[in-house]
Amino acid sequence: MPPKKLSSLPTKERTLFGRLIQEYESKKHKQGLKTADAILKKFPDHGETLCMKGLLLASVNRREEGIELAKKGVRFDLTSFICWHALGILNRMDKNYEEAIKCYGQALRIEGGGNLNLLRESAFMHLQLRDYPPLVDKRLTLLKMQPHVRSNWVGLAVAHHLAGNHEEAARVLTGYQDVMRDIPKRNYEHSEILLYHASILQEMNEHVKAEQFLEANKARILDTKAYSEILAQSLAKQGKVEEAEKIWRGLIDRNPECKAYFVGLLSVRGIDLESRSDPGKSDEALALFAEIQEKHPRSTAAKRLSLVFARGEEFHKLASAYLRNGLTKGIPSIYSDLKSLYQDDAKREAIEVIAESLRSEWSPKVEEGTDATDPPSSYMWCLYYLAQHYSQQPGKVERALQYINSAISHSPTQPELHMIKARVLKRGGDLQGASFAMSDARLLDGQDRYLNSKAAKYLLRIDEVEEAVKTVGLFTKPDAPDPVSDLNEMQALWYLVEEAESHVRKGETGLALKRLHQVDRVFQEVYDDQLDFHSYCLRKMTMRAYVSTIRFEDDLRSHPQYLRAALDLIRIHLDLFDRPSSSVDGEGDKGGKNGEAAALSEEEKKKLAKKAKKAELRAAAASATGGDKKKSNAADAKASGNNDEEEVPPPLEDKDPMGEELLKKTEADPLGEAEKFLGVLMRMAGRRVETWTAAFEVWYRRNNWVGCLSALNRVKALSADHPDLNEMIVRIKRVDLSNLSQPAKSVVEKGLKGLVEPEEKSLEVVAVEGMQRSPASAEHVLGSAKALFTLRGAEAKRDVLELVLGLTREEVGCSLKTLIKAREFLKNKVKAAEEEIQRFDQEGSKVFPLADVFKRHEELKEYRRVKLEERDGWNVGREEEQE
Incomplete structure (x- = not known):
């Protein structure tokens, strides 16, 4: 018996099928399943009903079963557009956009290409896949079918715009404005379309047209801020300096804290933030900022940008006023604000002198009768700033620790101080102490989610995963299966x-x-x-x-x-x-x-x-509790006649915890x-050198020598002085090419010749030239050690050990991160003896005395015990105070 089509179903079943469609559209999934079963009981091979039942099953979190049922329905009725449409929806729900497009296309062919819903959904799928040519075709078809619908005009314009065809996008929007009539004067949607049109003209570098367009439609554009920004940019590109400057000044009057407006004003005068090295441009920028500050004396943006261009005595004067104001007001982010200035060594040293002078000025006076004009907190915030300042300077972590400990002695209940202490200890390598300090900050303010998250992060860095889970669990949903699942959902x-x-x-x-x-x-x-x-x-x-x-x-x-x-x-x-x-x-x-x-x-x-x-047992108890709660909710919904709760799908079970x-x-x-x-x-991070070093490692193991050469060339282009570049060159030049075909071998040999200049340079020279080219760079010394070990293996062990141990000398100025990499290299690659590792740790601890990585397990265990005892005493003291 052939499968039944809808037209061949009896009247009763046809009525049931119509109700089935309505129940799906109104999201009454359980009722819909019952209706589908009623039809399938008599006509089990009815394809359209099978596909609709598949949709309903997918809606109640039985997606795999629903897709299989829909595929079965399509096989029973290949000529039904309903079957193909349902299968397309299921593939879209399953994020299988390519298959969804195929199904929609088949449904359109059966339907005759005039189904608006199918066309719209197909267009969305093409946009999701960034498949622009068919997207434009679908949007054009929709516009031809419904030229009176404004979203069809705008949809086609967006399709052309995203496809890179700006001229066609502008032409479509012009046609839209010619066709659409009787638009209210103050219509926000129309205003946005006009601004969108202007932005497209601006992207086309048609700045004259953009200006004329904005002026012609000024009365209909409601977003005056966006209007002014686009107009100012277009005027500036045309060289109309005075007009553009007037608009930027008006925007600054409107919001004197927006740095983008100041940057726009500077650009009109041919000044950018990189022009600070030009004395003439810097003086002009400072004069401009001084003029604006007279009108807006409270503008922080003007004061901060002045520091970018100021230098010498002028910088000292401006920075002193800026830093004094920030520390007096107790702004915790003042260091983050000024940190970008530290790229200039002269400015960093000047800020250090200013901060130290303020510390001396605000330090508590021992003489009687001394009047303090600044609030007592200024001294604490100054110490707070200096701790952050010194923690970033090589070899000054202990000094930073002294300052932050003094600040904590001054105000022991300030959570920010303990948080900065944790950061100082972290930069010194004391991850255990940093975790305890961050936990102290959290305990001082148990309702602060940020501190809770930071404490959890620091616990994870010392591999206390269970404790970290408990900590973050204080702020996750109580009804979640576990805190990690809730964090994953968030x-x-x-x-x-x-x-x-x-x-x-x-x-x-x-x-x-x-x-x-x-x-x-x-x-x-x-x-x-x-x-x-x-x-x-x-x-x-x-x-x-x-x-x-x-x-x-x-x-x-x-x-x-x-x-x-x-x-x-x-x-x-x-x-x-x-x-x-x-x-x-x-x-x-x-x-x-x-x-x-x-x-x-x-x-x-x-x-x-x-x-x-x-x-x-905990999981089973949680599951039982969740089941009871679910039953209770379902019972309540049934009693109230509301089936919404019944439709909510349960969470998916983690089959691989x-x-x-x-x-x-x-x-x-x-x-x-x-x-x-x-x-x-x-594709996404091609400008990051780490991408291509990783590519080299993968392709090297694949014996893809052409790929390795390509990756090396990208590394050279992005960072010609990369510390590991020579080690990778040594590895690739020592490969055996005998198994390659002659054409491939010729390509690889040609690529290998271009890696080293001059070509006759030996690999021994290549291995050490990074260290010779950058003698003060610890990273290059480590890179040369790796290259020597790659070249000569165990024979180079003594030379490699000497190079790596040399990194622990204080005058080398090696960073903690590089020393940790060197230790891992000795342990995992060189397979150094335990005594040699201990010697490296002893020397490393002299440079970074706080670093956990150089301490023995017993030392860390004892350190943790002492810290826990301190914490217990602190908690006892707090309880006594509360009593």
């Missing part, structure tokens, strides 16, 4: 990345992969969320913000947190490739079930098993998984 990137790196340090590869993949999922969700705005912004006519959002989404994965997570993932994949048995021998996943027997003692195994059992399945999948092809993230970085 897209807390900082937490996910920090916890992942903690798991890497602990050898818990599965959990590290899980957290980093959650970061990737967050960015994918942000990208997918724009789908809702394609229709919303066309309705609201917020075109400028919409185009800005689309361009932001295009560069979404260039975000620093994504770059950090992707590089961490690539490093993990490379490590899995280099040590494929890591998850079996206990080196890779010590915290999970993989390799635990090899990594833990019997007593530790029992503790871990007991902890896991407790976690399972420890990341074990993800680890197995990654181990199957670690380089293939690494290349997925590498491809994203090359």
